[in-house]
Amino acid sequence: MNGNERALARELRWAGHVGAHAAIVDATSNEGEGGDVRVARVILMNIDALTHTKVWVRVLGASGDAATDEDAHARWRTTDEACGRRSNVYALLHVVAAPIGREWWERWIGERVGACALSVRAFVKNARGFPVLPKEAQAMVRDMFRRNIQIMLTDWNGAPDGCARETIAPGDVAGDEGRVGVDSAHPMRLYWEYLVYLFRGVEPASEQALAEAPYRDYLQAPLQPLMDNLESVTYETFEKDASKYIQYEEAVRCALLDLVPEGDEGSVMVVGAGRGPLVRASLRASERANRNIKVCAVEKNPNAVVTLQHLVAKEGWGDRVQIFPGDMRTCAADVRVDVLVSELLGSFGDNELSPECLDGAQRFLKPTGVSVPQSYESFVAPIAAAKLHDAVVSYKDLKSIETPYVVKFHRVHHIAEPKSVWEFEHPNNAARIDNERYARVEWSSEELGSASSTLHGFAAYFDATLYDGPAGCVRCSIHPHNHTLGPTGELMFSWFPMFFPIQTPVYIDRRGASPTKIEFYIWRRVDAHKMWYEWTIAKPVQGHIHNPNGRSYWIGL
Amino acid sequence: MNGNERALARELRWAGHVGAHAAIVDATSNEGEGGDVRVARVILMNIDALTHTKVWVRVLGASGDAATDEDAHARWRTTDEACGRRSNVYALLHVVAAPIGREWWERWIGERVGACALSVRAFVKNARGFPVLPKEAQAMVRDMFRRNIQIMLTDWNGAPDGCARETIAPGDVAGDEGRVGVDSAHPMRLYWEYLVYLFRGVEPASEQALAEAPYRDYLQAPLQPLMDNLESVTYETFEKDASKYIQYEEAVRCALLDLVPEGDEGSVMVVGAGRGPLVRASLRASERANRNIKVCAVEKNPNAVVTLQHLVAKEGWGDRVQIFPGDMRTCAADVRVDVLVSELLGSFGDNELSPECLDGAQRFLKPTGVSVPQSYESFVAPIAAAKLHDAVVSYKDLKSIETPYVVKFHRVHHIAEPKSVWEFEHPNNAARIDNERYARVEWSSEELGSASSTLHGFAAYFDATLYDGPAGCVRCSIHPHNHTLGPTGELMFSWFPMFFPIQTPVYIDRRGASPTKIEFYIWRRVDAHKMWYEWTIAKPVQGHIHNPNGRSYWIGL
Numbered sequence A, B: 001m002n003g004n005e006r007a008l009a010r011e012l013r014w015a016g017h018v019g020a021h022a023a024i025v026d027a028t029s030n031e032g033e034g035g036d037v038r039v040a041r042v043i044l045m046n047i048d049a050l051t052h053t054k055v056w057v058r059v060l061g062a063s064g065d066a067a068t069d070e071d072a073h074a075r076w077r078t079t080d081e082a083c084g085r086r087s088n089v090y091a092l093l094h095v096v097a098a099p100i101g102r103e104w105w106e107r108w109i110g111e112r113v114g115a116c117a118l119s120v121r122a123f124v125k126n127a128r129g130f131p132v133l134p135k136e137a138q139a140m141v142r143d144m145f146r147r148n149i150q151i152m153l154t155d156w157n158g159a160p161d162g163c164a165r166e167t168i169a170p171g172d173v174a175g176d177e178g179r180v181g182v183d184s185a186h187p188m189r190l191y192w193e194y195l196v197y198l199f200r201g202v203e204p205a206s207e208q209a210l211a212e213a214p215y216r217d218y219l220q221a222p223l224q225p226l227m228d229n230l231e232s233v234t235y236e237t238f239e240k241d242a243s244k245y246i247q248y249e250e251a252v253r254c255a256l257l258d259l260v261p262e263g264d265e266g267s268v269m270v271v272g273a274g275r276g277p278l279v280r281a282s283l284r285a286s287e288r289a290n291r292n293i294k295v296c297a298v299e300k301n302p303n304a305v306v307t308l309q310h311l312v313a314k315e316g317w318g319d320r321v322q323i324f325p326g327d328m329r330t331c332a333a334d335v336r337v338d339v340l341v342s343e344l345l346g347s348f349g350d351n352e353l354s355p356e357c358l359d360g361a362q363r364f365l366k367p368t369g370v371s372v373p374q375s376y377e378s379f380v381a382p383i384a385a386a387k388l389h390d391a392v393v394s395y396k397d398l399k400s401i402e403t404p405y406v407v408k409f410h411r412v413h414h415i416a417e418p419k420s421v422w423e424f425e426h427p428n429n430a431a432r433i434d435n436e437r438y439a440r441v442e443w444s445s446e447e448l449g450s451a452s453s454t455l456h457g458f459a460a461y462f463d464a465t466l467y468d469g470p471a472g473c474v475r476c477s478i479h480p481h482n483h484t485l486g487p488t489g490e491l492m493f494s495w496f497p498m499f500f501p502i503q504t505p506v507y508i509d510r511r512g513a514s515p516t517k518i519e520f521y522i523w524r525r526v527d528a529h530k531m532w533y534e535w536t537i538a539k540p541v542q543g544h545i546h547n548p549n550g551r552s553y554w555i556g557l
Helices: A003-018 A035-049 A065-084 A103-110 A136-145 A189-202 A205-216 A231-240 A242-259 A278-289 A300-315 A355-363 A386-394 B003-018 B033-051 B066-084 B103-109 B135-146 B188-202 B207-215 B233-239 B242-259 B279-291 B302-314 B354-364 B384-395
Strands: A022-026 A054-062 A088-096 A113-119 A150-154 A266-270 A291-300 A319-324 A337-342 A364-374 A373-382 A418-424 A436-443 A455-467 A472-477 A498-508 A520-525 A530-539 B022-026 B054-062 B089-095 B113-118 B150-154 B265-271 B293-301 B321-325 B339-341 B366-373 B375-384 B419-425 B439-445 B454-471 B474-477 B498-509 B520-526 B530-539
Touching: A003 A022, A003 B033, A022 A088, A035 A054, A035 B520, A035 B530, A054 A065, A054 A103, A054 A113, A054 A530, A065 B530, A088 A103, A103 A136, A113 A136, A136 A150, A136 A189, A136 B233, A150 A189, A150 B293, A242 A266, A242 A278, A242 A337, A242 A364, A242 A455, A242 A472, A242 B454, A266 A278, A266 B366, A278 A291, A278 A337, A278 B003, A291 B242, A300 A319, A319 B498, A337 A355, A355 A364, A364 A455, A373 A498, A373 A520, A386 A455, A386 A498, A386 B474, A455 B498, A472 B022, A498 B103, A520 B033, A530 B033, B003 B033, B022 B089, B033 B054, B033 B066, B054 B066, B054 B103, B054 B113, B066 B089, B066 B103, B066 B242, B066 B498, B089 B103, B103 B135, B135 B150, B150 B188, B207 B366, B233 B302, B242 B265, B242 B339, B242 B366, B242 B454, B242 B474, B265 B279, B265 B354, B279 B293, B279 B339, B302 B321, B302 B474, B339 B354, B339 B439, B354 B366, B366 B454, B375 B498, B375 B520, B384 B454, B498 B530
Parallel strands: A022 A054, A054 A088, A088 A113, A113 A150, A266 A291, A266 A337, A291 A319, A337 A364, B022 B054, B054 B089, B089 B113, B113 B150, B265 B293, B265 B339, B293 B321, B339 B366
Antiparallel strands: A373 A418, A373 A455, A436 A520, A455 A472, A455 A498, A520 A530, B375 B419, B375 B454, B439 B520, B454 B474, B454 B498, B520 B530
16 A cells, blocks of 8 residues: 555544544546556445445546546446445535536436535626526536435535635625525625525425335335235225326226217226226216226225225115126136226236236127227336445345336436337237247447446336227326326326346446447246246346346246 | 247257257357347256256357457357356357467367367368368367367358258268278268377376376465464475475575685575475585585474474484474574575465565574575466356355465466566565555557457466576576476476456457457555455456455465
8 A cells, every 4th residue: 555545544444433424535636547446445445444434436527528527437437346336435426517418417316426516616607796507507406406416515626636725705706695594704605595596496396206205216026916915005005196097087988989889888897906996987987988887897806805895885886886706817707898997017017917917808808899908018228226226236135136126216317218128919819829028129329328327227117008999099108208197297106117127237338439239138938827027238248147037036927 | 939949948958858968059040139148048048957968059169260250259258148157058169160370269268168069171181182170270179189178070061050061072081991990981080080190199198287187277275374284295295396496406506605605604594494395405505505504494383393303313414404493483593594495485476475474584684695585576467267267156155256266277268468466575674564565457459469258367476586696596487488397397386376266257359449458456465464465357347346355365474
């Protein structure tokens, strides 16, 4: 160890001793060849002694120059990888200029960022002489507020020695209104007030956003919808989302209009009726379509059947609703219906076995009958999501790395747009139904943008067509470009997206002249007892095939 | 799964059922995008059912064309990585032409190769019309024989359908001598006879090579020379190597000539005398230099001391040899000697604590005294060594990945030349002795050659100067370019090299236009109780720093 390294080690241990929240290590000026790796080693050497103290590695988060920004990101990648991606080593983004574009700061959302230090140098003066942020910097700061990334003000000017400070001459700042509670003489007061103003401008969290807050970046293990029976509270959560049932009501209404001649009686079967929300939606659709219907409700969960039977009496459904307890794939019911309604979709469309269940239930359809949903398509997108990857790795086993999770994305950056992988249609009239699927998806250099980023895995979404016919087309989607909205314009919230992790994060290096690609493979596989996915990346580097034979994760049939 | 995938799965399971030695899977003609990954998935899907059957993935090991060779190697990398580097999935090298150069086939030595299938197409006719191999193919085949890689003859001609065969018309081959035991009518007989001829041309293994055979590619955990006492059989092994003691004798002879005036009595201290080989060498040196000497023998192992005391009587050393039981760093002995002789070097020079021990023993030297060895330098080289890496990974823990091993290299390919990392000199007269070291070593694109390969870790060597003075310079080295030879020209065998693994093998891809570098960092660290190394790669990709704070491996002081 040389003198600098010894000094850094001493400072880190001191920070740990006094219980500092974070020790800031400067990666903006590690001079000489190999400086970043050497600094990383000193961090690693002392990290176990820093039980309560985080390490914040200061990098230039926005310098106003693409090459400098890329260099800063690359140095963070070096530090993070050399430290073995330790979860208490963070980037501290030092912003000394307006970001040159959205992708140049958004990529940092997917990294392990401790805080954003905003230099007074990043500010400009407005017409009245007050310090304000340029537009792209405003967007960045607002986004950091939304994502709960701490913003700091600093007068450090980014000079290599790490100590030089901006001079803020008293004459530089506009008039002082001597507000109470703020030290009016403090040279940074106006900068601080501007940030407060920006913070106040961030739209307040909706009730729904507040309800979802605890789920942000929280990995949920996939449901086992066939093997387990849902609890009442889970139904409660599902039923809360008005937007979903509005879509279903509209889809059934259109289907009835197209399939049932005026004056005739139509028939609807709800498979997986649960506590009855789709029965209700179907009855409402019947009224609005001016078609009388009989509803058959099939439900395998005996506890939910009790609630359904209670509802028949309570809501006066009488003989309009008939209940069939049992598994839709096997239960006996001598009926043929016009419309088969189900809400079996998972975040990735088919991941909760909708194809297998509906294949089993389609025997109840008339030859002219339709399924609601009619079809659903699955999408994937490459994402930077250090926080999610850290969480996956913290389980310390291969099983967890080879599991896709349902998760409310928060500190997640989309490296490229979602692409379609496959589709299912119902009813499936193929002579031999094959619900296995395979897809290879590629994002070209052009689709990956200009800024380098880190690939931690893939986001997964569905986009479903509930019904498409002469009377109308009704969709239900969590695809970011096409997300179904509720009556008051809020996003439908019944489904969070899914996250397919990859074992080793990959640096998507956009600095060189050679083209970079991301290539992703995914398989849907089914045997007599279970369904599972297998996946891998093949570009820019070949990974191992995750979850072969469903060794780590599967959904029981 | 499509029809081809189903057919392949069926064949693999059949091979397993009949207990075939290996099932050959064709990766020379996986048509369509993503074919290699899809084939890998089918392999992976069935691999656990193949308990006794290996999978041999057929690739074009030598096609006569650089781009085709590179493509074949890249496809093998894809298959191997997609399969998660499973140890029962091998490359089967299909050779249809003379290799275009040494590095184009040598890189395969470092991959997991099951066999080499030599196509009759790779042969040419000599003047008498007999099939022979071109020179580079001969070199390759001879090397494969030496490394125990199975050679097969095949008339498959490399055509994409995997079945087309070369036509070997009877008229194509020269006269038939009807030898007994060989089917003289077989069209491949002459090819086979030529291979037998090549095999016979391979120099027979020396006695030493035979003795070393069980150690080939066998990972030996590092010794704990200070914490443990060696067993007699270990001394026995060490003492077998005449070449080493010839070097020591010569070094001591030169030192005595330079330091002890004719007629004076010299003094030699052997520290770590063991069962006395260096005492013997010193006495022989004394005779040859015509200088009388007194020898002090320091030894901490009480069991070895018994042998030493016995030797004093048995060999009639009388008062010429005095024994000091104890640790050279602490034992009491009121002597000052001309020459301090030790054999504490490890494969990497300093890895068995020679610096720390000699620093402790140098108080016994006169101000004019010298140490034998005087200095030693450590070297590292990037290597492809799938077999070693597989062995490291088979331990299934981080500890094993972060340990350097002593190993007799066999299926190892040097990707580039060794480079120096650091040096130690004795005696060390610095006011404050610092035996910590740091080195950053880089191999440029030019130094990495033209053929792509796989980096599994680093080979480590030492090159020592036992003595350098007016009377002569005596070296002792296992550096491949400078390996000390014994009296009959055989390699000194006391030290096998070391292997520093890296956690994730890296594809050194030489296909693109952009330059590729390998950058390696290594630290030697010492605290009050132990010495250890830390290491990482930083290019072409950043790895984690291995063994921080000696968490996985250390040598006790």
